Amino acid sequence: MKKILFSCILVLYTCFLFAQDREAVMKVLATQQDAWNRGDIEGFMQGYWKSDSLMFVGKTAPVYGWQTTLDHYKKGYPDRAAMGQLTFDIIQVRILDPANAFVMGGWKLKREKDEPGGYFTLWFRKINGEWKIVCDHTS
Template sequence: MAATDSHRQNAVHTVQQALDEQVQAWNSGDLEKAMTYYWNSPEMLWINATGVEKGCQEVLDMFRKNFADTGQMGLYTYTPLYTEQLSEEAVYYVFRWQIAREGKRLMGGVSSQLWKKINGRWVVTAEHAS
């Protein structure tokens, strides 16, 4: 295997591991920790059916409003659909997601995330959840 192939597999694996950690934080009811996997910048982009939100703090505030207590957060699961390393410092990740509570699906769909390595750390810089 070429060194570039190995590097690409490592970057994709690192992003998959980071998403797993983010999901674990969500499922533990730790919204603040889950948000640390997003780029802490006013330029972070969140896109969903209702429109576009810009800024990590604004997205955190939206989540706090929509999931006022940990009981509302439910159980988050996902299934990878597609990954591509776009560069040494960018990975595109597409997955099917679902949030369920007491075994009943509350919401779900498909998300695409752009992960970038910023200051030595992989973070989501843009997400489209539908």
């Protein structure tokens, strides 16, 4: 009986921790969306791992590094008009373990002349107690 009770408590505690982690991952995405919509690409980039090992996969080829990714965003979105208003549609958040999470979702930009959009998959890792994107595949 004690083993069953202990197992139940452990499962509930794990669920509670994963729920907190899910909220933290969602907060990163909400913060990114808000920063983008203020025209703050540097603020948007705070959701990414500030490392040369960060990987971003877009339409052309993989790009490595936080600074390279920032430069890529600045080149592709040189002003507020190009940035438009970003919305995310989060399809799935999976906490894989205490240090890794997977996110799949859609993105859409509302701009004066068009509304581009697509999908993304993100690998989050908890680094120094904070959830950061370590790999982004956006199409």
